[in-house]
Amino acid sequence: MTTDTEPALEPLLAKSTQVALRPRYEGSNICTWIGFKHVNYLIEEAVLEHFRSAGMPARALFEDYALGLDLVGLDTRILHAVHMDDLVETRVEPATKDTDDVLRFRVTLTLERDGQRLKAATSKVGVSLRRSDFLPAEGEPPAELARFAVSRLGTGQPQSPPAAAPADGRALSLGRGTTGADPVLDQLTSGENAFGWKWRIPYPYCHFSERLQLSGYLRQMEEVVDLFLADRGISIKQLLEDRKWIPVVPHSAIHILDEALMEEDLYTVYTVEDVFKGFTYTSRMDCYVVREGRLVRTATGTITHGYAEIESRRDWSLVTFDDRVMRALGGERATG
Template identity: 65%
Template sequence: MTLVTDTAVKALLTTATSTQVRPRYEGSNICTWIGFKHVNYLVEEAVLDHFRQAGLPARALYEEHGLGLDLVSIDTRILHAFHMDDHAEAQVVPWTKDEDSTLGFKVTVQVERDGEIHKAVTSKVRVSLRTDTYLEAAGEVPGQLARFAVARLGDDLEREPGTAAPAEEEILAALTAGQNAYAWKWNIPYPYCHFTERIQMSGYLRLMEEGKDRFVADRGISIKTLLDDRRWIPVVPRSDIRILDEALMEEDLYTVYTVEEVFKDFTYTSRMDWYVLREGKLVKTATGRIVHGYALIENRRDWKLVNFDQRVLDALNGKAPTA
């Protein structure tokens, strides 16, 4: 039976689907609230199930046609907090124009609260189908999917040219020079990768979460510090990541977390950029942004948003603490 049919592709591109989703237990790190990374995992699962319902599951696309399903962009707004054991409904609406070279989807996740249905998450997702050549030469891509197939992630974009790198031991200093930023080097392990060789979107989401953790610890306001001092926890109303090129298993990845804007004393936006060193040049493989605020834990069920105090503002702005 042929996997890729006109009917299946039409369903993929035009028919909305819905699926039931639950956040994973792992995502509940403070009380029973679910972090932004696992909220994005719900969005990813909804998109994967959309492919399944169209009759084009990720496994079959790869095994039969050598096409790796890669989320290459995810832009998510969180409108209501998720909790452990929540049972939500995710709706996926195709959002691909005739001239697009990636598959687009709009995802809405709804959750019930006290008998009322709330729109909890909205997200825009782009997908590429990466032709696999790692194990064997890829066969011919089915014509109905050809415009979404790429030989390398980012081939559909106008890539930034790589920049000449300084000596390897000076790269981190060069990437943060003159910026309100924090950076680190990390060797990509296989659990962050998929399709045998490259880091996947969920890997970048994990690094985005780690970036926040490392940054605030470096500024003296670590997650545990503010928890112990005043029961403050970070909250994320929005995050987005876009893959620009491929980063491969066991390559060194340079991650830069830069504070772009502190909005009054309520939220701050940070940009994250990822680079690999290839042939003496720094190549940007992904970029994204995350918006953070803080909330006060009122009890085991409830929290409320709070304004930054001077200590936190000084840390976010890279200033010495006030006396």
């Protein structure tokens, strides 16, 4: 990392950067379309490249100054589908105000389709620099970064309610955790059009040796939607086979409120909030851990879904929900 902080800080906070990226092959699950999680991965990589271009790569921030670069907020709108092998042009524009204690950026993704340049997605991103206690730092961070360096991610959740006594978590090391009867999940979902999932946080979802990273929450959001749809009797595979329907995501957002640590039990609650004209539905994801007998909400997010009918290996079109889907979203388990 450069030792002259002024040249590094000015491009970080004032200059835009551009980089061309391709989505990972892993993100193409249905035909050749790329899911919302991997669109957000492109956004994350563009922000990391912005730090590299400013002479402050994540590796150097951690190794030299014990600062972990953490995305703490992500609010993304997908305007056009991204396909396998697309070359996506990303542009990162600094948006940090003088009073902000979080680094803020606006990210735009564009691509070429049939000779036209299209805006594929836009996103608002927040970044914190988390001081690490894992090993002592070798030097002090640049003074200009002091207001963005925090001892803990998020603001915490004051007055968190007492938690019901957690169930034995040993079975969480198997499969995908549990969605069955659990005292804490029962407490969190009671009276709501909601689905709950308890799961042990594994190390591949974490970074900087201790905590769940924002991309891990993206994976959690994708996973809980899959489990919710299966629980309501409209699993992704079922609607693919019955109707050639797939979920599509025009909007997703996640914000870290506190820290969730490696091997803690994470309680994820997925609540259907609104169905708009039988065309899209919006759900909220809230994640909790139990510490010292109290619930601590570590993240919250929203995701909007529609359904598209696959017309060919290249094309799809949006459809309105049928009665089966409407009943499931309303709280009933669909049966046919």
